[in-house]
Amino acid sequence: MEKIVIGIDISAKTLDICIKKCGSYSFNVIANEAKAIKVFFKIFQEPKSEIIVSMENTGRYNWELYQVLEYFNFKVFVLNPLHLKKSIGLIRGKNDKIDAKRICEFTEKHEKELIEWKPCSDNIKKIKVLFSERNSKIKLRASLLKQRHLYSQLESIGYDSKFLKMNKKEIEVLEKHIDFLENEIEQLIDNDSDLYSKKQCIQSIPGVGKVLSWMIIAKTEGFTKINNPRKLACYAGVVPFGYQSGTSIKFKPKLSYYADKSLKTVLHMAAMRAVRLENDLKIYYHRKISDGKNKMAVLNAVRNKIIHRIFAIIRTGKLYEKNYNNSLFLS
Structure with missing residues (x-):
């Protein structure tokens, strides 16, 4: 052929x-x-x-x-x-x-x-498009918010208040657009029984909110493109890698620069929230800190644990149980 x-x-x-x-x-x-x-x-x-x-x-x-x-x-x-x-x-x-x-x-x-590309479902396509548009709007909003501290320098020529009003109006418009996009994403997921059940499972994990659940569904294409927690952890940049050459060059394992920064940021926020709530991740975090571990290293471990919990409950199809006891382990 x-x-x-x-x-x-x-x-x-x-x-x-x-x-x-x-x-x-x-x-x-x-x-x-x-x-x-x-x-x-x-x-x-x-x-x-x-x-x-x-x-x-x-x-x-x-x-x-x-x-x-x-x-x-x-x-x-x-x-x-x-x-x-x-x-x-x-x-x-x-x-x-x-x-x-x-x-x-x-x-x-x-x-x-190489991994062969396969077309995803229509709902996943729409979610990806909406998420891409949402990210661009959020970047614009962040840029406008940064401009505010510069307006105080224009007070001497009388433009500070005028520019601030313009800035507020632009941010209000962007926030309306972001709300619209988020509502569209939510409706698409809620109208798809499979995606809805996966979203409910993901959001049952302590610290995980709606944005992270949407993002995981979009990035994994409904857990069809990425079906392994280790792959997603590597993709999100929460896996430390070693660096060694010969006998003289050896560094501690550290996170790779090559990662999906947006997913990593949302995962970090989820980890920060999880260690403030009453759950096993909070207990784990404080135990490691009391043992003298670096706070950021422990938080990264929490991020990794969240990813593995997501895949575990998707595999079982059950909501997260706070004090789950494994019957096989007990027997």
Whole structure:
């Protein structure tokens, strides 16, 4: 069977495409629109060919491709841009055409190690889109709040109060938008019986609120994309890694910089809340602190424990029990 590898470099308006077939390369540039993408991929509907399509994860710029690729029987890979960047070694110069070729070559070389992309459910798609929009609104609100302390410097020219009023109005509008987006996410989850039951289970864990439950459902795609607590803990950046070389270089294990920062932040807030409530995590936290452990290291352990508890109750389908006794352990 003939293998055709297609590497796609994505931008807001165009797709630069590299096609490797029979050892030779060809290049195309098309619009990043569903109609143009459909026309392009119809050429490759050959029954005796194995089509491999690969692209970087660029957030919302991938959406048009995702919509079209659902209807084709291709093997699709969505690459982590950092993984690709770190793997190609020392390079000089770049452009979209070269990037498409590098994606093509990387995919052909590492195909066996990569995880194949699968389309998620319509509800998960909508939740991801809403969450992305919510995050952008929250960043804008944070930026506006930071501007407030600068307005005191404009008092001498009489613009401080005027700018402050404008700032307050803009924040009020953003807060209304955020409320609307959060209500939409909540309704989508509540109207899906499977996602609703998972949300209820997750929120039964001490310290875990609605935002973390939404985020976990979106990131794991309803626990289908990530179905292992260790993978999610690594993805969230709460797993310490060692650093050792020979006999002279050896550092204590520490958290990796490569992590989903938004998920890590929300997990940290959940851990902070959990150690203030009456539950086993609070007991664990204070016991470790009294033993002389570093507070941040213990909090990170609490974050890790929250992730493992989430997967445990999703596996059993039962709400979290505060004083749970394992019958197998007791026997």
